[in-house]
Amino acid sequence: MVTLKAPTIDQIWDWLEEVPDPEIPVISVVDLGVIRDVLVDGSSVEVIITPTYTGCPAMSVISFDIEKALAKKGVTELTLKTKIAPPWTTDWLSEKGRARLEEFGIAPPLKSGSPERCPQCKSSSVELVSQFGSTPCKAQWRCRDCFEPFDYFKCI
Amino acid sequence: MLVLGHRTSEWCGVAPALEEDIALANIALDLIGQAKLWLEYAGEVEDAERTANTLAFRRDFYDFRNLLMLELPNEDYARTIIRHFLFDAFQVPWLEALAASSDETISSIGQKTVKEANYHLERSQDTVVALGDGTEESNTRMQKALHDLWPYAGEMFQDDEIDRMMQGESIAPLPSSMKKAWELRVERVFNDAFLILPDSDFSHSGGRQGIRHTEHLGHMLASMQFLQRAYPGASW
Incomplete structure (x- = not known):
C-alpha cells in the first residue's frame, strides 16, 4: 500500500514561511507573528492564528492564502482556528521581518x-x-x- | 460599538481633511471588528442560532441595546470628536476591567480590544485639545458639541439589573464604579482645551436596556441593514 508521508510540524512552518502578508508582501505571515501554533496529527493539520487588529480586512485573505498554500503541498485536512488571547503584539514581528519592512520603506x-x-x-x-x-x-x-x-x- | 462604528464610517469620503478621513475609517473598522467579537460571543451565550451577522443586521431598533449618545447623527465634526473622547475615556478603563473578567472569553476580548481603545483615546484626547485650543470658531463649535452631548454622557455610568448580576459573578464591574476616574480625566482634558464643562447632572437613559431610542437609530439601521433586509442571508 502506498501512503503519502504525513507532514512534519517543521515542514508546515517552512511552508507557512512562503505565505506573504497580503498588504505587505515582503514579509511572511510567520514574520508578522500571526501564526501562534501548528499541530499535526497524522495527516490532519491544525493552524492557530491570531488577528492583528480586530477589524483588519486582511485577516480573511490571510486565512484563505494559508489554506491555498497548504493545499498545494498536499495538506487536505486543515483546520484553521482563531485565538485572540494573548493578544497579538508587534513584539511578535520577527527580526527578519523588521529588517525587511525597513528595506521596503x-x-x-x-x-x-x-x-x-x-x-x-x-x-x-x-x-x-x-x-x-x-x-x-x-x-x-x-x-x-x-x-x-x-x-x-x-x-x- | 456597532452603532458608533457605523456612525464613524459615515465620515468615510466626506471628513474635513484626508488624514481625518483615513483616521476615522480606521477607527470605524476597529469598532466594527470589536463589535463582531462581542456579538459572536453574545450569539454563543444566547445559544439560539443567532450569529454576529444576524444580531447586527436582522434586529430592529427596539431590540438594540446601545448608549443613546452613540446613535445620534454626526452633524458637526466637533460633535464626532467630543463623542469619541467621552466614549474612549470610558472604554479604556472599562475594557481594562473586562480583561480581568472571570469569564475567559470576555477577558480575552477585553485584552485584545483595550489596546485599540487606548490608541483611539490618545487621538481623540489630542484632537479635543487641538480644536478646543484652536481658533475662535473651533472652540465655539467644540463648546456647543460638548453642551449638546453632555446630557447623554451619564448613561455610561448607570447600573442596571444585568450589571449587578455580572458584578456578582465577577464578570464585569459596575459601570458606576468607573465614573470618578472618568470625571477626573475629562475635567483635566477639557481644562487643557479651554472648554467649560456644563454644570448639569441630568442624564438621558434607557438606550442600554432598549426602553427607548432616539428617532435617529431607525434611520441609521435602514441604511446599515439595507442589504440583509433586501436579500436575507446574502453572503459573498
Missing part, C-alpha cells in the same frame, strides 16, 4: 511609539503626520531631512 515598530529613523535616508529627524495610515497597522510620518513621507508600523 516601512519603519518597523518601536516601544517608544515613534520610528527610530526615516527608512529612506536614515535621518532621525522625523515627524508625525497622522496616527492612522493606509492600513490599520500603520501610521503616517514624514522625514524632516529628505521630506519623504513614509509609513510607520504602529506599536501595539
